Amino acid sequence: MRRAEQPSRRTVLAAAVAAAVTAGAGPAAADPEAPMTTDAADPTRAVPARTVDNRAWVSYTDWSGGTAKGTRAVAGTRPGLAIAKPAGTTAYPDPHTGRTATWEYGTWTSPVHRLAVPATEAIVSWNARTPAGTWIQAEIKGTYTDGTSTPWYVMARWASGDQDIRRTSVDDQSDGKSTVWTDTLAIDDASSGLRLASYRLRLTLYRKPGTKATPTVWRLGAMGSDVPDRFTVPASAPGLAKELAVPRYSQEIHKGQYPEYDNGGEAWCSPTSSQMIIEYWGGRLTDGQLDWVDPAYADPQVCHAARFTYDYQYAGCGNWPFNAAYAATFKDLQGVVTRLGSLTDLETLIAAGIPAITSQSFLKEELTGAGYGTAGHLMTVIGFTAGGDVIANDPFSPSNEAVRRVYRRREWENIWLRTKRYNASGKVVSGTGGICYLYFPARPSAAQRKALTAVGVRV
Structure with a gap:
């Protein structure tokens, strides 16, 4: 982020x-x-x-x-x-x-x-x-x-x-x-x-x-x-109440770690989100793969994800396809980068057991309960409340225990799907227009295949 x-x-x-x-x-x-x-x-x-x-x-x-x-x-x-x-x-x-x-x-x-x-x-x-x-x-x-x-x-x-x-x-x-x-x-x-x-x-x-x-x-x-320029998007009606059991990792506990991989903290939202979803699907790293990480650091698998998603030209871990490719190095996982059109698409995926990693940007006051603003941040969507609000594992949290968040549906949908927004200086800048990473099994179930096909992803 x-x-x-x-x-x-x-x-x-x-x-x-x-x-x-x-x-x-x-x-x-x-x-x-x-x-x-x-x-x-x-x-x-x-x-x-x-x-x-x-x-x-x-x-x-x-x-x-x-x-x-x-x-x-x-x-x-x-x-x-x-x-x-x-x-x-x-x-x-x-x-x-x-x-x-x-x-x-x-x-x-x-x-x-x-x-x-x-x-x-x-x-x-x-x-x-x-x-x-x-x-x-x-x-x-x-x-x-x-x-x-x-x-x-x-x-x-x-x-x-x-x-x-x-x-x-x-x-x-x-x-x-x-x-x-x-x-x-x-x-x-x-x-x-x-x-x-x-x-x-x-x-x-x-x-x-x-x-x-x-x-x-x-x-x-x-x-x-070809997503049209828009500051606001149409509201979708809630259609699902379900939460997936996704591991929780904070990027913030890694502040200052491995400057050669962009120094942890806010720079590691993408690999931290990736690691949560990889582990949801059963992906695990061996002790041998993690033996390069300083044993004083918690959650060494997050450090590993940062190192192996790092783009040496961009000088960061936020290259979208590099994250999807990293996920696919785990046994029987696929990863793609796509755009979705509404929270209804995310509900379709969650209903089939497929969480998503989404990219968004917003001012602090635009997302109630976030407590921060960002010009670009990745978080995971893991479910929806009975009222339709978004349940997210947001790595921009002070601890693993604080990662689970509930965000207001209308606020969250708009900041994710819009392509234009105003920054803190009042200047018009770009939004991500529904970007997300999807990780799913190499051999998806019939329900997963149907859901992925419904949102335009070939399996």
């Missing part, structure tokens, strides 16, 4: 990043241009009321499609993509370690996905296993509604560990029409009417030369959205 009097991360980045086409120092282009194919699995359809389009590649059929160079589809209970015979080698100068290493690689390029909702923003997320000596790169290339195209934008260079490369977003990517802000590709001037009409995704899988190790990517997708 960043406090209300501080600018949001996107404001900071927007001020700091000049329009540029370069993707920064990186490995040589591995797949200059794959043949364009059409995504027949999810064709364009006109649904005017929709503001979000989700597409994910998850099945063996999905991975067998697209264009593969040095990669292969892997069958099984959790199908995925792995390195076959590498397509070549390339050097990667890691800007965060100063080291250059050579890697074997293979690529996979998705078919073209035509957005049912021409988008002002797109967020790419993935689930993968990256054993020691391996890592992945995820990219997106869009076509605008004016018929022109974006360059290939690097959305992540990622590994679950931090010994081979430092996981990172990539700054300084723009073509004068769109720009990458950490984890989000955004149209520069949405008021112009320009939108992303379609996109392709590209994965590059890397490994140390001469080894048989390979990353395995189980899920790759993007969420495109």
Whole structure:
């Protein structure tokens, strides 16, 4: 979280990043241009009321499609993509370690996905296993509604560990029409009417030369959205009274811990929220995985989550897809980043036993009982009272015991779903427009599958 009097991360980045086409120092282009194919699995359809389009590649059929160079589809209970015979080698100068290493690689390029909702923003997320000596790169290339195209934008260079490369977003990517802000590709001037009409995704899988190790990517997708500018949103009617038994962790008891991972406290809302939901689903870390944490620190698993969601370019733990990818490193878990449209959507998920992690920003007086204001904060939604109010595990609490909060439904719904708000100085700034992370089983139950499908998430 960043406090209300501080600018949001996107404001900071927007001020700091000049329009540029370069993707920064990186490995040589591995797949200059794959043949364009059409995504027949999810064709364009006109649904005017929709503001979000989700597409994910998850099945063996999905991975067998697209264009593969040095990669292969892997069958099984959790199908995925792995390195076959590498397509070549390339050097990667890691800007965060100063080291250059050579890697074997293979690529996979998705078919073209035509957005049912021409988008002002797109967020790419993935689930993968990256054993020691391996890592992945995820990219997106869009076509605008004016018929022109974006360059290939690097959305992540990622590994679950931090010994081979430092996981990172990539700054300084723009073509004068769109720009990458950490984890989000955004149209520069949405008021112009320009939108992303379609996109392709590209994965590059890397490994140390001469080894048989390979990353395995189980899920790759993007969420495109065109949420209208709004200071207030329509109120939804309460429809569920249910609370899920989710563990409670405070970010505040970690203030000052591990400055190299952004110093705990308010900076750790995202990994703290992630850890709560991971443990709800049964995810646990071993003593061996936690033996690097200072034994004087409580809840070492929160420190671990911060370290392994940390984005070395953004210099923080709040990269949305990095949190979803971290969750998916736990056995039989998936993670996605999406947008929802109302508290009714959250009620649908809670009814099926699926809690959510939501992103919101607000002044102290806008959320009764919070006791703070924020320019960007993550908390978990774990249920609803009989009167429809939101039950949240809010990590911005002085202790684990104080984490459970009840927030007024109308206040909470508005601060979460709006895209515009006034900050403490009276300036108009952005809201998150319903962003959330969803973590759920790799093999969801029928009820969970139905709920996820109802809110637009493919499983």
